[in-house]
Amino acid sequence: MNSSMVIGQYVPGDSPVHHMDPRAKITIIFFFVIVVFFANSVASYGALALFALLSVGVTKIPPRFIAKGLKPVWFLIIFTFILHLVVTKEGNVLFSVLGFDVYSGALIQGVAISLRFFLLILITSLLTLTTTPIAITDAIESILHPLKRIKFPVHELALMMSISLRFIPTLMQETEKISKAQASRGVDFRTGPIKERLKAIVPLLVPLFVSAFKRAEELAMAMEARGYQGGEGRTKLRELALRKIDYMVLVLFTFVIIAVFLTRA
Amino acid sequence: MDITFDNVSYIYQPNSPFEHRALENLSFQIPSGSFVAVIGHTGSGKSTLIQHLNGLLAPTHGSVTIGDVMLQAGSKPKNLKALRKQVGVVFQYPEHQLFEETIEKDISFGPLNFGVQEEEIKQRVQETIEAVGLSSDMLERSPFDLSGGQMRRVAIAGVLAMNPRVLVLDEPTAGLDPKGQREIMDMFYKLHHEKNLTTVHVTHSMEDALAYADYVIVMHNGHMYMQGKPLEVFKEKEALNKVGLDVPEIIELTTKMNKRFGLSLEYKKQSVEELAAEAAHKLKGGSV
Amino acid sequence: MEQSFLEFQNVSFQYREDSPVVLDDVSIQVNQNEWVAVIGHNGSGKSTMAKLMNGLLFPNEGHVYVDGLKLSDENIWEIRRKVGMVFQNPDNQFVGTTVKDDVAFGLENHGIPREEMIKRIAHSLKAVGMEEYEDHEPHRLSGGQKQRVAIASVLAVAPSMIILDEATAMLDPKGRKEIMHTVNQVRQERDVSVVTITHDLNEVTLADRVIVMNKGNVWFEGTPRELFEQKGDLQSIGLDIPLVSKFAHELKELGLNVNKQPLNHEELMDELWTLHSTM
Structure with a gap:
């Protein structure tokens, strides 16, 4: 089974982006997403686009991987673009297609919105492309840490996420095994009317649930035997530390933000 | 049913970085009615091999023929359902496939899928539950209330109820206690003869291969490493050790005795x- | 005088009041540094016994003592640190996303400082021969390797006793050998009691002492050699004896004077050699 496909789309690498603290990456992305909505001039868009493309370039991830990740949203980007062309009626009429007048304002807005969309998706997919799921989990735990004061179960949430990550490949293998066993008993998962195919899922799902519960029970017992009693008093092996590279990128990104606000129209 | 592998190769995820050749140029024949043991350490290709026997996998190269169904590389397999009806597979830990509310329904599941008449199914359920050593009083109970060993037997009954002509066993006794292991294997052996089945038994137990099989196939790295009658194959201690396999203990002991005391x-x-x-006779005799 | 580390005093247990009695007035002990094998057919109560040893279950009657402490709600965490446990299913006890994280889990639970943790992880992975797999994910490991990681996880916490609860039952012969080899290795390196719950007779021959369970009672207690001397009885409770023992029994009945009950081929050969040369 292809596990690399299962666990997000992490592409192992040795670039500075890979080595950055996941918290720094999440912070940058968070602000990037906000700032994108403030961009409204060629220069402000340019600054953001430059930052995003530079980041992508540094990772050395083959562009086809990134393109693959963007596949499901291409349609959305193009659709938004066309929608703007048709609906917006500002500026001069540039030309007509199939009886529709295309205004200059519409073209500009269409490009702007599509670009915004593209940048958002590019920068967020950069996170999952360069960060292991477990590192993202660590970062979330660390970022949410202050919420502990209001009794938000931060540690439990993070543990739940990491155990889920741990068991995804196991459960995938299990699914394959059970579906093969049932196929051998004459279940046909692939052909036949929809109703029949839906019915065929029961012999797959019931054993899967039974086994998942059994696993959960045994895992809970194993955790207890190994002294797990909640987050109180626990130490951690995984430690996040901001390093020089993180500060440098954060500073660089601050300049980008300033540039965006200075060049707004 | 005769089983023929003709130059079979199987590649997982071909043309990708994860490409893995699980079987390579595998050719052998199993005549109808034989009891064949397939041995080899984990990852030797045993499990890929048996998945070809009922069309769960189709060869990447070459062809597999089971009775009158042929699975050929490149062409879409036909008659899969007919094939699966005739080839019953008992997977490792088969109790993991149980899902029905009652034992009776679970055993009936296979035959029902293959369109067996209701009357006939009822009869088969009775027969098979007894064959696996459980009482037919249990039929209305939930399979999930049983002990692990009993669940295993119900799952096996579910495969037997399909009335297969070929029985494929993938370590059917794994995790059972010694008594349970012996009972289950004796049951399969009895059925094999009574119903004149063709049985393919994947096992890590050399003792079982020696006790039940009349032919042994040794797999290593996706290749056929050795094949032959059990007594012949197990003579080759060094060759077997080389690929991480042992010979049955009784043979090992005999060899050691011969060596140490110059017996024959x-x-x-x-x-x-x-x-x-x-x-004892030879030891006493040798001292005269 | 050997020092007892764990003791059951008249322990009885049942899961619910209306369910059958799993353990019935059982008294046993395990000494410091001793390897005890517990065998019995499925349902004989042997796994329940293991879970009573580290407070995963509490007795209905009787008492469990670990290192002088009487098992109670107050000291279960202390007892669990002293008594580590490896379970049957290699997958369902692997908590971490990588080998390193899994070994760390127990250490994190006990609040071991990070610096110390790193040292202990390296050391215990080395003890089970898995030091090169530190960053591996569990689904890339064989069953035997996962169980070795489980042993390393237990060792890292430095317990005084390790229980292997049918830890080899789901493994192939190679995996079983790996585990037995690992246990032997570990026992040479440090002081630790080992309890193996099993129905593999070859594992039994390696132990110092055997406890045979049958229907919730201790059916036999003694050395492996003593156990295998009683051939017929063992088969009557659904267990078997190793081939060498069987062979030795037969030779004895045929008038060959095999004195010492052999536990392995070499012992049998040596025994016969002595006879042979004096005949």
Whole structure:
């Protein structure tokens, strides 16, 4: 089974982006997403686009991987673009297609919105492309840490996420095994009317649930035997530390933000 | 049913970085009615091999023929359902496939899928539940209330109820206690003869291969490493050790005795009692 | 005088009041540094016994003592640190996303400082021969390797006793050998009691002492050699004896004077050699 496909789309690498603290990456992305909505001039868009493309370039991830990740949203980007062309009626009429007048304002807005969309998706997919799921989990735990004061179960949430990550490949293998066993008993998962195919899922799902519960029970017992009693008093092996590279990128990104606000129209 | 593998190769995820050749140029024949043991350490290709027997996998190269169904590389397999009806597979830990509310329904599931008449199914359920050593009083109970060993037996009954002509067993006794292991294997052996089945048994137990099989296939790294009658294959201790396999203990012991005391005991499936008698005789005789 | 580390005093247990009695007035002990094998057919109560040893279950009657402490709600965490446990299913006890994280889990639970943790992880992975797999994910490991990681996880916490609860039952012969080899290795390196719950007779021959369970009672207690001397009885409770023992029994009945009950081929050969040369 292809596990690399299962666990997000992490592409192992040795670039500075890979080595950055996941918290720094999440912070940058968070602000990037906000700032994108403030961009409204060629220069402000340019600054953001430059930052995003530079980041992508540094990772050395083959562009086809990134393109693959963007596949499901291409349609959305193009659709938004066309929608703007048709609906917006500002500026001069540039030309007509199939009886529709295309205004200059519409073209500009269409490009702007599509670009915004593209940048958002590019920068967020950069996170999952360069960060292991477990590192993202660590970062979330660390970022949410202050919420502990209001009794938000931060540690439990993070543990739940990491155990889920741990068991995804196991459960995938299990699914394959059970579906093969049932196929051998004459279940046909692939052909036949929809109703029949839906019915065929029961012999797959019931054993899967039974086994998942059994696993959960045994895992809970194993955790207890190994002294797990909640987050109180626990130490951690995984430690996040901001390093020089993180500060440098954060500073660089601050300049980008300033540039965006200075060049707004 | 005769089973023929003709130059079979199987590649997982071809043309990707994860490409893995699980079987390579595998050719062999299993005549109808044989009991064949497939041995080899984990990852040797045993499990890929048996998945070809009922069309769960189709060869990447070459062809597999089971009875009158042929699975050929490149062409879409036909008659898969007919094939699966005739080839029953007992997977490792088969109790993991149980899902129905009652034992009776679970055993009936296979035959029902293959369109067997209701009356006939009822009869088969009765037969198979007894064959696996459980009482038919249990039929209305939930399979999930049973002990692990009993669940295993119900799952096996579910495969037997399909009335297969070929029985494929993938370590059917894994995790059972010694008594349970012996009972289950004896049951399969009995059925094999009574119903004149063709049985393919994947096992890590050399003792089982020796006790039940009349032919042994040894797999290593996706290749056929050795094949032959059990007594012949297990003579090749060094060759087997080389690929991480042992010979059955009784053969090992016989060899050691011969070496140490210069005897010429020959192991040909005699019982421990008989072997001990021969050894005692020769040991006493040798001292005169 | 050997020092007892764990003791059951008249322990009885049942899961619910209306369910059958799993353990019935059982008294046993395990000494410091001793290897005890517990065998019995499925349902004989042997796994329940293991879970009573580290407070995963509490007795209905009787008492469990670990290192002088009487098992109670107050000291279960202390007892669990002293008594580590490896379970049957290699997958369902692997908590971490990588080998390193899994070994760390127990250490994190006990609040071991990070610096110390790193040292202990390296050391215990080395003890089970898995030091090169530190960053591996569990689904890339064999069953035997996962169980070795489980042993390393237990060792890292430095317990005085390790229980292997049918830890080899789901493994192939190679995996079983790996585990037995690992246990032997570990026992040479440090002081630790080992309890193996099993129905593999070859594992039994390696132990110092055997406890045979049958229907919730201790059916036999003694050395492996003593156990395998009683051939017929063992088969009557659904267990078997190793081939060498069977062979030795037969030779004895045929008038060959095999004195010492052999536990392995070499012992049998040596025994016969002595006879042979004096005949």
